[in-house]
Amino acid sequence: MGRSWWGWGNVEDAVRGEELDALLSRVRALTSGELVGHEAPGVDALGLPRPRVRAPEALAGLCSDDVADRAAHAHGKAFRDVVRNLHGDLRHVPDLVARPRDERDLVDLLDWCGRDGIAVIPYGGGSSVVGGVEPRFDDRPVVTVDLERLDRVVEIDPVSRAARIQAGVFGPRLEEQLRPHGLTLRHFPQSFEFSTLGGWLATRSGGHYATLYTHIDDMVESMRVVTPSGVSESRRLPGSGAGPSPDRLFLGSEGILGIITEAWMRVQERPRWRAKASVRFADYGAAVAATRAVAQSGLYPANCRLLDASEALINTGVAVEGGVLLLAFESADHPVEASLGRALELCRDHGGEVRDEAGGESTGDTWRSSFLRMPYQRDALARHSMIAETFETACTWDRFEELHGAVTEAARRALREVAADGVVTCRFTHVYPDGPAPYFGVYASGRWGSTVAQWDEIKAAVSEAMAANGGTITHHHAVGRDHRPWYDRQRPDPFAAALTATKSALDPSGILNPGVLVP
Incomplete structure (x- = not known):
């Protein structure tokens, strides 16, 4: 299969045909935007600048200056990355992409770059959604180091x-x-x-x-x-x-x-025993309380994802007033039905109605299929001038209601201010005894050519709301370059000084991923 240079995953797996028609039909029911499709330019039409640096002869065989290679390594896979690619807006690209065969190659690459003042961006799969792999600077050449050969x-x-x-x-x-x-x-x-x-x-x-x-x-x-x-x-x-x-x-x-x-x-x-169910709630507050009870029970389900009503409707097709809690247990050592049974008791105590305990495709199965297709669907919506992106955080249970209200209102207010018509959803991706990790989604009609600017305003508004209401700027998406302003405020000053000093000690030439985590 061929990887897409501009969007998520494999070209062959992109949303098209009946799946695309169904997706756009669901979106039309939620927003009022005109959904006109656009295509990404070919890499030969991007007009990328020539590399500013050449590898030494001993390293030349590890380095690529191919246009498609450089374009594919220029951005991560966030909404704003995909949209900029769709517009052919690649202002910063690596000069070379290096693929070391072993650790010795890597040491030699770092020695060369340190000696010549070349920035180095480590690259795994390039799935960053926070600007973590983008060479967002112009003052020096950059080599992206792709570790795909170290795969055993x-x-x-x-x-x-x-x-x-x-x-x-x-x-x-x-x-x-x-x-x-x-x-x-x-x-x-x-x-x-x-x-x-x-x-x-x-x-x-x-x-x-x-x-x-x-x-x-x-x-x-x-x-x-x-x-x-x-x-x-x-x-x-x-x-x-x-x-x-x-x-x-x-x-x-x-x-x-x-x-x-x-x-x-x-x-x-590998797990041998599994048990799962979904629980529907008529009230969102009761759904949150039930989820907290399960998280604090010591049962430790593998899956404990609470979908609010909008998230449940969009991604599982379930219409419910309060929300849907997806539960699953698994073990390689023992049956897990008893653990699921106790979790369901806790949910019933909070008014939950149990569904999908056995047989057929469950709500959780539908959710999982939708979850795996979400990035591809996001790309399809981006091609149709939609704003479709997520942001995530974590907070303690005592702050959740306040944070949820503030973040949701900030997102809705920002949507109005950028003249985008849409919805805000919320789900829990992870839960702890002391708090949840809420994951918000925004689906809104945008204006072709303006969706990045529109999203940036929304993102800034919700990030401020999270910071002001007890949330972290990121639970698992990382900091990168996009979250730096809020990360700088979140971390303690003595720790910032220690991290900066550590950076100076380990990377004295300052070549590694400039602009991420520290100035």
Whole structure:
């Protein structure tokens, strides 16, 4: 299959035909915009500038200056990235795309770039939605380092149930290599098919589990990172109290401190027992209370996603007043029906009506299918002048009602101010005993040529509302360049100073991913 240079995933999987007709029909019922389709330009029509730098002869075989290669590595996969690509607006592109074969190649690339003052952007699958892989600067040439060749499960320790895995491996190939051993990492972010282990680690990815093992952090045993100042490798241990954790330094560092080359990851036996159900609520407040009860019960469901009424209608076709809670349990060791049964008792205590306990396609199945198609559908809507994007956060339970109201109102007010007609939805992607991770969606009619500017105003408004009402600027999408203004305000000043000093120590020439996390 061929990857799309301008949008999500594979060209062959784009929304078209009956699926496109059905999508546009649903959108017309929600908005009043005129849905006229547009196509992305061919890469040969982009007029990209010539590379400003040439690789030394010893590294030339690792580097590509192909126009399509450079265009495909210029942006991530956020709505604003897709729309700019549709307009052929690639103001900043890498001069070269380098693909190291091994760690020695990577060290040589960093030595060359540090010596010549060339910026380096580490690149996994390029699925960033926060400007994390975009060379948004003009003052120096840039080499994007794509780790796709480092894609092997190198070693498996079945006794400790861990695997040493190279950072450039994409999700499907990772699971393919673990499957013969009866093992799985069981980390399935929405970007699973088009993102890598190194990207998950560098951005603290959130994955399959709605509770307990929510972030990739929870699965790390040790990491190996190549920095301009040397190689850092932490010791394999189940836990340690020996000072601040080296792994915590690099988890979430977004490529500014070094490039992750491999990690020992905790893996699991593949699940054998599963149980699931959906629960409908007539009142949203009751649905939230039920979700909190499940999150605080110690049952730890694998799936515990609450969809508000709009989200349920758009992505499952279920019409409900309050919301739909999707529950699922799984285990490799024991049956899980009893855990599901207790969770459903808690939901009934809050007025929930249980559905889909057995047989046929469940609401959860419909949701999962829709979830996997969402990025492709987002691209189709973007081609039709729609604003279709998401933003996410996390807060404590005591602040949720206030935050939800403030963020929803900020989004609606911003929609009115940019003259966009649409809806705001909310779902919980993850839940903790002390709070949820709300994930908001905006679906609105825009004006072709203005949708990026319209979205930027909406994004700024909701980000301010989250910051003012106890939310984080990001729960799992990372900081990148887009979230920097709010991240700078969220982190403590002493920590900012320590991070800046660490950056100077590990990357003295300041070549790694300039503009991300720190000035």
